[in-house]
Amino acid sequence: MAKDKFKISFSEATAAAFKSLYADxxxxxxxNQVFSSDFIYENLEKPKDPSMGRFALPVFRFGKLxxxxxxxxxxxVAPESNKFLSSSLNGPVIVTVxxxxxxxxxxxxxxxxxxxxxxxxxxxxxxxxNSTVGQQRKILIEYSSPNIAKPFGVGHLRxxxxxxxxxxxxxxxxxxxxxxNFLGDWGTQFGKMIVAYxxxxxxxxxxxxxxxxxxxxxxxxxxxxxxxxxxxxxxxxAFKKLEQGEKSETELWEKLKNISLTEFDRIYKILxxxxxxxxxxxxLNDKMAAAIARLERAGLTSVSEGALIVDIDxxxxxxxxxxxxxxxxxxxxxxITGLFYRWQEHKFHQSLYIVGSAQSDYFKQLxxxxxxxxxSENSDASNAMSGKTKHIEFxxxxxxxxxxxxxxxxxxxxxxxxxxxxxxxxxxxEEKNPGLKTIEETSRIIGTGxxxxxxxxxxxxxxxxxxxxxxxxxxxxxxxxxQYTHARLCSLLRNYKGTVSSDIxxxxxxxxxxxxxxxxxxxxxxxxxxxxxxxxxxxxxxMLLKLAGAFNKFYQRKNKQGKSDxxxxxxxELSAARIxxxxxxxxxxxxxxxxxxxxxxxxx
RNA sequence: GCCCCCGUAGCUCAUUUGGAUAGAGCAUCUGCCUUCUAAGCAGAGGGUAACAGGUUCGAAUCCUGUCGGGGGUACCA
Numbered sequence: 001m002a003k004d005k006f007k008i009s010f011s012e013a014t015a016a017a018f019k020s021l022y023a024d025x026x027x028x029x030x031x032n033q034v035f036s037s038d039f040i041y042e043n044l045e046k047p048k049d050p051s052m053g054r055f056a057l058p059v060f061r062f063g064k065l066x067x068x069x070x071x072x073x074x075x076x077v078a079p080e081s082n083k084f085l086s087s088s089l090n091g092p093v094i095v096t097v098x099x100x101x102x103x104x105x106x107x108x109x110x111x112x113x114x115x116x117x118x119x120x121x122x123x124x125x126x127x128x129x130n131s132t133v134g135q136q137r138k139i140l141i142e143y144s145s146p147n148i149a150k151p152f153g154v155g156h157l158r159x160x161x162x163x164x165x166x167x168x169x170x171x172x173x174x175x176x177x178x179x180x181n182f183l184g185d186w187g188t189q190f191g192k193m194i195v196a197y198x199x200x201x202x203x204x205x206x207x208x209x210x211x212x213x214x215x216x217x218x219x220x221x222x223x224x225x226x227x228x229x230x231x232x233x234x235x236x237x238a239f240k241k242l243e244q245g246e247k248s249e250t251e252l253w254e255k256l257k258n259i260s261l262t263e264f265d266r267i268y269k270i271l272x273x274x275x276x277x278x279x280x281x282x283x284l285n286d287k288m289a290a291a292i293a294r295l296e297r298a299g300l301t302s303v304s305e306g307a308l309i310v311d312i313d314x315x316x317x318x319x320x321x322x323x324x325x326x327x328x329x330x331x332x333x334x335x336i337t338g339l340f341y342r343w344q345e346h347k348f349h350q351s352l353y354i355v356g357s358a359q360s361d362y363f364k365q366l367x368x369x370x371x372x373x374x375x376s377e378n379s380d381a382s383n384a385m386s387g388k389t390k391h392i393e394f395x396x397x398x399x400x401x402x403x404x405x406x407x408x409x410x411x412x413x414x415x416x417x418x419x420x421x422x423x424x425x426x427x428x429x430e431e432k433n434p435g436l437k438t439i440e441e442t443s444r445i446i447g448t449g450x451x452x453x454x455x456x457x458x459x460x461x462x463x464x465x466x467x468x469x470x471x472x473x474x475x476x477x478x479x480x481x482x483q484y485t486h487a488r489l490c491s492l493l494r495n496y497k498g499t500v501s502s503d504i505x506x507x508x509x510x511x512x513x514x515x516x517x518x519x520x521x522x523x524x525x526x527x528x529x530x531x532x533x534x535x536x537x538x539x540x541x542x543m544l545l546k547l548a549g550a551f552n553k554f555y556q557r558k559n560k561q562g563k564s565d566x567x568x569x570x571x572x573e574l575s576a577a578r579i580x581x582x583x584x585x586x587x588x589x590x591x592x593x594x595x596x597x598x599x600x601x602x603x604x
Numbered sequence: 605g606c607c608c609c610c611g612u613a614g615c616u617c618a619u620u621u622g623g624a625u626a627g628a629g630c631a632u633c634u635g636c637c638u639u640c641u642a643a644g645c646a647g648a649g650g651g652u653a654a655c656a657g658g659u660u661c662g663a664a665u666c667c668u669g670u671c672g673g674g675g676g677u678a679c680c681a
Contacts, residue, residue: 060623061623189680305679307678321678328679359681461609461610462609463610465616469630470615478643480643483643488640542618542628556636556645564645
């Protein structure tokens, strides 16, 4: 993480202040705790209320060490810190410290903060916020991974958008990222589809609106199977034949698969989602035997009730099935095989699975198998995939009160949602900006923006309730609000006649509204790293909302006469300074939206 | 039964490794466009953070228990 010069100055001055005020304690403690500037730097926090300062050091925990009361410590240290801060430099004081209860609140010199931030943003442009921490280490990210022969529902959206965003985030941090779409095109479900198609389907089923028809078949299968359990046996039988390469099953499967692939491709284009590798379960068909053999060699397998299993020696988790009693493989078999393959091909630093939390036990099992196997093989840690795989889980997308379930037909088709949102956006544009030439494209950008953002604006582990009214609302904490702010920034830049430059009078940007915007711009690089650390794009979404809010507040600020205090005016110096802030904000919102997977319209 | 996750304003959610007076948005109400995009801004009301204990200088956050919701629990993926 790039060190912040304001925080460094504060930490050094404050460590010096502690040393001089508590010299006796320093003698016994040495350069540790509050007497170490590094320690102070590491323990800085962000004040809850931004008006209290940009960063803060809580001193409560040092009460015992210093044998003093926290408010008293803060009250003594603050002036001493300020003394060091002003004496150590010839130039202006770059940070001022203020005691507030048990906190030392620090505020960078507004003018210096403005200049260092804006220079950094304008110099880096689109690269602002990027870093080199990844050092080109390889990260595999598996996301989306829908099942073929089912429509792309809102339930798949969460994995898709989190993964798509993480891929961009890790790329920005100089990781060598690889986005993988692991399509579910194998397994008993295709036995089900084959059985259902033979019973109720026809050539017509595959023609018009065919994915919807496939869903109807799938739902009908499960309805019927409730009453007639022999259907499930038929499905298993059909899948077994497919796995053995029987011609008629294979041909039908190919048809179902092609319909879905075309469909998914279209959806991903609409969403702007990209992958580096689109693969599928059937790709692993000829590699599973070797994978099973490897586990057998490692002495992990046994036969139980006719099935080939790995007992993972955990009372809380069931064994992993590799082969069913009828000889057919399971999802776990293919996942393990796929992992072997990915390791062999890519020797990844990390491999992430963006999959719902319902599967958390499953991934525990999976990773345990790998761990046991490598232990048994005596792999040395540097050449082991164990410990490098991670299940990035997220909450369910609920519809009504229930989880969305394809089997029960309780599913909202993603494209319906996007179409509705885009339609609504179009109406808004027709009312408000009827001259807009790119109305078609722009309404689509806004519609998808609303839908995508709804998935990323809640922390990953939480369940999301899918609510039409909420998704179709474009006001407040929404994607369209960010896009609107971006369009507004672009509009200002179009209206400005001069050239945007960071060579401006920074004293003109020292107001509290400007400072708030600048603080948030300065936080952006850390926010990207936070998002990467927790594998959660939410941090970026939340920060952008704050930034947009702070900017809009500045934009609509009124002057003393109660008139709006315009960004652009006859005052050339002032306009030049403000437009530099506008450009910086526009760049960061644009980049942030990009990292989330939203497009940023110039006009709307 | 056992295991995991969740419970914060009427609703949807923040509060990053425990920190300051628990904050936003939606909805409701009140203001603000003859000049930079009102998809905006300003303001009002709205809280026993499910409940009860515990740890701590300090708990929405950590621990224990209770209640409520969701998920998982070998031949689905």
